[in-house]
Amino acid sequence: MDQEASGLELAPGVYVAAMMLRFKYARSSGPGGQNVNKVSSKAELWVAVEAMTGMNFWAKQRLRKLAGARLTRSDEIHLTSDETRSQESNRQIVMQRLRDLIVEACRPPKVRKKTKPSRAARQRRLDTKKQRGQVKQLRRQMP
Numbered sequence: 001m002d003q004e005a006s007g008l009e010l011a012p013g014v015y016v017a018a019m020m021l022r023f024k025y026a027r028s029s030g031p032g033g034q035n036v037n038k039v040s041s042k043a044e045l046w047v048a049v050e051a052m053t054g055m056n057f058w059a060k061q062r063l064r065k066l067a068g069a070r071l072t073r074s075d076e077i078h079l080t081s082d083e084t085r086s087q088e089s090n091r092q093i094v095m096q097r098l099r100d101l102i103v104e105a106c107r108p109p110k111v112r113k114k115t116k117p118s119r120a121a122r123q124r125r126l127d128t129k130k131q132r133g134q135v136k137q138l139r140r141q142m143p
Contacts, residue, residue: 010047010095011102013054020051023091028082042082043090045098049075055106063105077101 007017028042049060049071067077081093117125 007053010052011099011106014102014106015053016047016051020048022046025087028085028090039085039087041085041087041090042080043087043094044078044080045091045094046072046076046078047098049077052102055102058108059106062109063101066101066105 007015008021009015022045024044024046025040026042026044027040049063049067052060055063063077064071064075070078072078077098079094079097081090081097083093084090
């Protein structure tokens with residue numbers, strides 16, 4: 001896929017049109033002393049899940065589940081960062097968080113293989129239970 005045609009690459013193989021990323025900057029509650037009251041360094045990002053291309057239906061479902069409370073009613077992921085004093089650094093942190101979420105969602109879950117205990121393991125368990133029962137039985141018989 002041509003990057004210019006499909007927009008910004010969020011994660012390997014996952015793209016979104018740059019105009020679908022909505023950024024907002026606000027005054028931060030983080031470090032910065034008096035600077036906090038003057039500079040809008042907190043970065044907020046909204047991106048619609050359906051606007052992302054390169055993800056299958058199941059990956060988008062996993063992304064919604066991973067986003068949890070960060071998923072809005074309008075099916076957008078809302079991420080924020082006010083960790084640093086720099087607006088650009090906070091913007092990069094938010095983009096990295098989005099990338100991490102997408103990479104995790106694109107990884108299919110491990111299929112659980114059913115297993116059952118071996119005959120010897122079952123026998124050991126029963127033997128142990130029998131021993132414990134005998135110990136308790138002996139305690140009862142003592143005056």
